[in-house]
Amino acid sequence: xxxxxxxxxxxxxxxxxxxxxxxxxxxxxxxxxxxxxxxxxxxxxxxxxxxxxxxxxxxxxxxxxxxxxxxxxxxxxxxxxxxxxxxxxxxxxxxxxxxxxxxxxxxxxxxxxxxxxxxxxxxxxxxxxxxxxxxxxxxxxxxxx
Ligand code: CMP
Numbered sequence: 001x002x003x004x005x006x007x008x009x010x011x012x013x014x015x016x017x018x019x020x021x022x023x024x025x026x027x028x029x030x031x032x033x034x035x036x037x038x039x040x041x042x043x044x045x046x047x048x049x050x051x052x053x054x055x056x057x058x059x060x061x062x063x064x065x066x067x068x069x070x071x072x073x074x075x076x077x078x079x080x081x082x083x084x085x086x087x088x089x090x091x092x093x094x095x096x097x098x099x100x101x102x103x104x105x106x107x108x109x110x111x112x113x114x115x116x117x118x119x120x121x122x123x124x125x126x127x128x129x130x131x132x133x134x135x136x137x138x139x140x141x142x143x144x145x
Pocket of ligand 1: 052057061091109110111112114115116
């Protein structure tokens with residue numbers, strides 16, 4: 001079992017897409033083992049995206065991520081990182097494959113509806129920004145479909 005970290009970004013929450021995005025996650029066989037709405041502070045967003053601090057879009061990205069609430073979630077399943085990246089589609093929605101979350105819902109490379117961890121190691125770090133161990137319901141993954 002692998003864990004990954006997901007954010008439904010402000011454009012997804014604002015356009016009432018939480019249910020449709022979570023449905024795609026569940027249809028892909030991933031379990032939601034923790035989830036909550038968060039309205040990040042500037043400091044939280046800057047810390048979360050610290051890895052991009054030197055990129056030209058860093059400030060714009062952080063401003064956007066605090067423009068409204070987001071839904072942060074922990075997803076669990078076999079190969080959860082790769083499975084979630086597959087169903088998200090490419091960062092730039094113009095390049096995202098048909099049927100992916102970003103192809104269907106994203107507005108632009110910035111307002112691209114979802115974030116997902118790029119590795120299991122980064123998933124652990126990203127999860128720790130928002131969740132403590134006690135908030136994750138690991139036993140859910142043992143329930144069969
Ligand atoms: P995300 O997976 O959240 O990780 C970093 C984010 O930066 C990325 O998704 C994009 O939404 C955002 N971003 C904004 N501009 C760019 C850009 N020019 N290239 C790549 N990512 C960008």
